[in-house]
Amino acid sequence: MFTTKSCRHGRGLFATKNIAEGTSILEITGKKITQADVDKRSYKEAANALQIDEELYIDFEEPGVLVNHSCNPNAGIKEDVFLIAIKDIAPNEEITWDYSTSVDTGWTMPCHCEEKNCRKLVKDFASLPKKVQKKYLELGIVLRYITKEFQ
Template identity: 35%
Template sequence: MMPLSYRSPKTQVRASNIHGRGLFATTDIGKDEIVAAKGGHIVDRKTLREQISPRLGPVEIQIDEDLFIAPVSDEERESSMLYLNHSCDPNLGIRGEITFVAMRDIRSGEELTHDWAMTDDDDYSLECNCGAPNCRKTLTGKDWQRPDLQKRYAGYFSAYLACKIAMRCHSDRSEEPHNRSSSHTK
């Protein structure tokens, strides 16, 4: 079977200290270099939750409000997997909806990780065991709403979440009271 996803030839899947298997740099990777691109089928949330996740586990990336890209069969799972573990101190970000790029220069041997806050807008909460010094300890599907992460990952959110952030920021500004000049003189 032809791979559904792309992993750079500068990477290799192997055992991870974070979880199961992970993707590692086999040579240095430059900032903003493409590292991986997720492939699969476009499915809605209901299909994902009822038919795919129970069989295949967490294999998707959210690309819009009710759309995800994922494999749909056991046979497609391996060829779709990127093996990018979550980290609260990631070295990869998103370009567009499905392309992962280096957020900084990455050294050979480093595990390639991303923060789920860059792609996920869902209702979940789970314990984080990434081991990063700045680990949040708890991950939620709404972490993209955190101002500290919006600032830290600016330019590296999925296009879907970047749009939601921009609309949210615009909405917040439009709700601020208008500056009014005072008629009082000091």
């Protein structure tokens, strides 16, 4: 369904065939680690940990860790572990999700996704425009520990 290859953001995940909206693309796997473990890491490595609770992270393994951020994503994380297509994805299209759907800390990342709605700086979920928060919550692609706070 997908392959990994080099792209402008290092490596990324790309569709190898049409992926219909709603399709589960992959299941996120990795060791559980704590906030303290993440705090010990370099900025770049910290980005490879998926926050799943206030003090808990999944240390993203490949291929999940290779999925890049976009401010106009075509996928999102459901039930904390499934990367799901939120629109139809064409072959060779890069698969992306919005990292803000998993962040409630002060972590930030500059963004160069070049989408029209690019926020330039990826921040926590609370910082998203209300309209975007609502869309992601309705799609069910916000990490559960954040969803709880916004219902």
